Amino acid sequence: NAGVTQTPKFQVLKTGQSMTLQCAQDMNHEYMSWYRQDPGMGLRLIHYSVGAGITDQGEVPNGYNVSRSTTEDFPLRLLSAAPSQTSVYFCASSGYRNTIYFGEGSWLTVV
């Protein structure tokens, strides 16, 4: 019972590099989302998806892209990494109930 799986756990990027954070869930949830967590700022929604082929912007979408080609996968792409994107990233999913299931997080440092 894997739940929500995120990779990588830790990543260091140089400014300007691009990368993709992977997220997969095995609960057949329609709703998936990406959050970033920064000290004193709580959880901020980056992008979300209500089903395969449908994505929308959250609170802080700039500098990030997402796609949802399957129900299971929801990758987050950093197009040109900036130091301001140093953060902890959480992927989450939820089904018809209100409970949100989070992954274990991806720690990203941009130098």
Add this chain to the structure above:
Amino acid sequence: QQQVKQSPQSLIVQKGGISIINCAYENTAFDYFPWYQQFPGKGPALLIAIRPDVSEKKEGRFTISFNKSAKQFSLHIMDSQPGDSATYFCAASTRAGNNRKLIWGLGTSLAVNP
């Protein structure tokens, strides 16, 4: 604009004491109020949740008190234990079209001293 205000930002409690975290909201359309618990290095996980048609919900040592008229809800942790040391997030949810919109508090870092 922070629609869910959580306090305090940090809290230190002695083992066996009561931890109380408060949240206030503005939007009367919110109809679901969860609390999430996050341990260091882990993702948040649902702890307990309440709907506005009840004033209290208890699960073990954890209780949500809900005051609809004051638009406030709080988490009480009875007999607090060092293992309860974590960050706690309150949230409020409302339906937005076919989806649910969740608004998060900024979190409370709880430390329970042995």
